[in-house]
Amino acid sequence: MKLIDAHIHLSDKEYTGRTEELIADAKNANVTALVSNSMDLETSLDNLKLAEKYSGMVYPALGIHPWNVNVLKENELEETLKLIREQHQKKSVVAIGEIGLDYKYEAIWAKQLMVFDKMLHLAEELVLPVIIHSRGTTAQIVDMLPSYNLKRVLLHWFSHPMSALYKAVDHGYFITDGPPVAYSNGIREVVKKVPLTNFLTETDGPVTYRKAPFNGQMTKPSFIRTVVEAVAEVKQIATTDAAEQIAKNFENFFNIKLA
Numbered sequence: 308m309k310l311i312d313a314h315i316h317l318s319d320k321e322y323t324g325r326t327e328e329l330i331a332d333a334k335n336a337n338v339t340a341l342v343s344n345s346m347d348l349e350t351s352l353d354n355l356k357l358a359e360k361y362s363g364m365v366y367p368a369l370g371i372h373p374w375n376v377n378v379l380k381e382n383e384l385e386e387t388l389k390l391i392r393e394q395h396q397k398k399s400v401v402a403i404g405e406i407g408l409d410y411k412y413e414a415i416w417a418k419q420l421m422v423f424d425k426m427l428h429l430a431e432e433l434v435l436p437v438i439i440h441s442r443g444t445t446a447q448i449v450d451m452l453p454s455y456n457l458k459r460v461l462l463h464w465f466s467h468p469m470s471a472l473y474k475a476v477d478h479g480y481f482i483t484d485g486p487p488v489a490y491s492n493g494i495r496e497v498v499k500k501v502p503l504t505n506f507l508t509e510t511d512g513p514v515t516y517r518k519a520p521f522n523g524q525m526t527k528p529s530f531i532r533t534v535v536e537a538v539a540e541v542k543q544i545a546t547t548d549a550a551e552q553i554a555k556n557f558e559n560f561f562n563i564k565l566a
């Protein structure tokens with residue numbers, strides 16, 4: 308059984324010095340691929356290094372997260388866009404992410420939109436997948452994306468509204484969900500409604516999950532096993548069948564052949 312973590316932040320400060328431990332934990336739990344998402348230029352560069360070190364297992368998604376739009380350094384946006392282009396030429400970037408819009412940062416809405424638009428245009432041009440953060444903005448984002456020519460869209464930590472889920476599925480978009488599948492009725496409802504062919508698993512580590520069965524332990528790739536078991540339970544299928552379909556989705560979405 309091959310498991311995948313389509314959304315983690317291995318370059319996050321909270322994981323500093325723990326990469327070896329996290330990779331060993333992933334291997335031990337049959338998590339064969341991790342997409343390490345970026346927050347800014349620095350974490351994009353860090354993720355490239357990790358992907359080089361753990362080649363065939365760690366894959367980098369590069370971009371600027373909406374939370375970082377307000378603290379961008381001079382030329383950081385341009386340099387990140389340039390880095391993505393260069394790495395695309397070397398075939399060493401698998402997606403643009405994590406990018407998006409967050410309603411809690413309304414004060415910098417125009418700047419969020421500007422950065423998001425630039426990233427989406429680059430994804431269009433390079434035909435790269437996008438990994439999207441959409442807290443409080445999912446419906447709006449799902450309505451704006453068809454104006455771009457994007458082939459592969461992943462809405463990360465999809466929670467609501469259901470109307471946006473149906474539209475997203477109609478457009479062929481994918482969603483990810485993670486540890487909350489094990490304890491949140493709302494997220495379980497999403498998993499129930501989304502076709503398994505449009506679904507991928509994530510941890511979003513180092514985000515901490517306080518509820519059982521995670522109980523605030525450091526988030527590790529091995530949590531994926533519990534997530535897949537919960538998905539299988541919701542879908543009323545065997546865990547191995549759920550894992551197999553998710554692995555297939557991963558290969559198709561990111562154009563990666565799993566080791």
Ligand SMILES: [Zn+2]
Binds near residue numbers: 314315316344511
């Ligand atoms: Zn994330």
